Amino acid sequence: MTIHHGISPDVLAALEGVLGQSGVAADAAGMARYLGDWSGDHHGGALAVLKPASVAEVQAAVRLCGTLGLAMIPQGGNTGLVAGAIDIGTSRGAVVISLERLNSIRLVDADNFILQADAGCILQHIKDAAESQDCLFPLALGAQGSCQIGGNAASNAGGVNVLRYGMARDLIVGLEVVLPDGELWSGFSGLRKDNRGYDLKQIFIGSEGTLGIITGVEVKLFPKPGRVETAYLGLASFEAAITLFRQARRGCSDLISAFEIIGSECMGLARLVDPNIVAPVTAPVHVLIELSSSAAIDLRTLLVDFLAGAIEKHLVTDAVLAESGAQAMAFWSIREGLVEGQAKRGYHVRTDLSVRISDIPTLIAQARQFVALEHPDWLPQAYGHAGDGNIHFNVLPPLDLAEPESRARGVKITAGLYDIVNALGGSISAEHGIGRTRQRVYWAGLSPVHRRLVGALKNTLDPNGLMNPGCLFPSMETVS
Known part of the structure; x- marks a missing residue:
């Protein structure tokens, strides 16, 4: 096989001695699927991909890599969006350690x-x-x-x-x-x-x-929930959506299992995945609400009565209740499809912001205004979990803009959006993590005492800096 130019035959032989030939890939074809992420935005390199088949083999591989001074990048399903499991900039090279064979x-x-x-x-x-x-x-x-x-x-x-x-x-x-x-x-x-x-x-x-x-x-x-009720709602604004959430949180209590908000501008993205998708409602803002219970609770009546009150108060403009599991799945396919549609469209600014729930309308309004004033030819998309304060405010470049220019402008747009969320006391990462794409802005935003504490953990547990270098921490020198 063709060996990666950065790995010596002796090192390769040592790795195969621990994991067997089936547990090591060092050729371009064998490593390819481990070196790019789901989104297609990030591609990296590796000296080799290690695939231990037991916990004992993981231990042996880690000991050997430590002896050889090889940096290690643990990798799961490689579905992350912040290059946390891909080496896109570690100059000394690293091996990827895939856990896919530990699957029992x-x-x-x-x-x-x-x-x-x-x-x-x-x-x-x-x-x-x-x-x-x-x-x-x-x-x-x-x-x-x-x-x-x-x-x-x-x-x-x-x-x-x-x-x-x-x-x-x-x-x-x-x-x-x-x-x-x-x-x-x-x-x-x-x-x-x-x-x-x-x-x-x-x-x-x-x-x-x-x-x-x-x-x-x-x-x-x-x-396991024995009862699940799902409704797809139309509302006039994100302010109305957050008001509805507050009322639902009190009226339906802990029976709410999901509360998703979707700006109507996102529907076109879902149709890129399935052209037959039709939104159940016509409104500026869509809400997908789900109640579930394992006990004998009449969720249907609870949800119907709650929505009737919200419609009577003109808080909800339209509502469709799922009459079957298949219809509920169709509702959810819109939410899932818009994410796939963004990836299908190509490069775009992707954020994962969180603020206090009451600040969600302000975040979206300020972010939309920023894009409209500074980048009027780009298309903002707002959607998210809302009930936990998490909003994905993504921005699509013009279709005729060359990708290098899109990426260059995307850096500026991302920085502007981070400024907005930071001014609101929010977080640049609600659920995606830091990885390699956000590590500098993450580190720059930490207080000195915060840096000292996380640096102390890193230096104590990984004094040689071999575990996933370049991820989370800019460098061991910065941590020290």
Whole structure:
């Protein structure tokens, strides 16, 4: 095979000695799918791709890489959007360590509502395993058919059910992690409550592979909902949508499992994926609301009565209730399709902003005004989870603008949007993480004491800076 120009035959032989030939790819064809992200925006390089088939092989690979001084980039399903698992700028080169072969469900304990799985398990497989025991694992993402649970933990994934069930860190009971020196730490216990000192798993959740490699995940399960009601609504403004959310949060309480808002301008993107998609309502702002319960609660009456009151107050201009599971899926296909449509259209400015829920209308209004004044030929798109303060405000370039110019202007647009969210006291990353694309702005925005604390963690656990260099931290020199 053709060897990557940066790896020596001796190093390749050493890696194959630990993992076998099937566990190492060092040729262009064998590495290709590990070196680009789902969006197509980012492409990188690697000395080799390592594919350990057991936790022991992960440990052996990490020890060997440490001895050889090879930087390591842990990789799950590679569905991230911030280049967290792709080397797009580490000058010394690195190996990618894919967890895809660690893909077993270890345990489903329906009595204790616990599931244990290898880090490489695809999220959908975990959801299916839970459902087979009449349980629910509620983490729900557009990429759930290909993303892996270890990556979900490492990036603290969010998704459409955060409003009710929380982020990935709220769903994780324990982790198993290979540390940068190759030692294995297991935090599995099955305990929902354990107040014995530091909660070490939280250090690794959201650390994006910079402190160790997650090899196993223990998660919470919930009773499978027996009733689900979904409605697609039309409203006059984002202000009305947030007012509706406040009222729904009180009127429907914790039965709300999702509350999505979509600017009507996004519909064209969904039709790029399916030209037959037709919005159930005609209005400037669309809302997708879902209630669910595992108990004998009349959700239909609750939702109908709530919406009747909202219509009577002229808060909702139009409403369509799903009459079947298929119709509910059709509603959700609009939300999922607009994301796929953006990727299909090509390069665009992609943000993942969060603010206080009450500031969502202000964020969208200021962002739209900024684009209209500074970049009037670009097309803003606003949608998001809303109920948890997360808005994806994306901006599409003119179709006739060359991609290099689009990307150059995109940097300026992104900076302007970050200025707006920072002025509102918000976050530049609600759920996608920092990766390599946001690390400089992230680091620049930290207070000195914050830098010192996260730097101390990094330097203590990974003193040689071999774990995912370039991700999260600009450089070890900056951290020190």
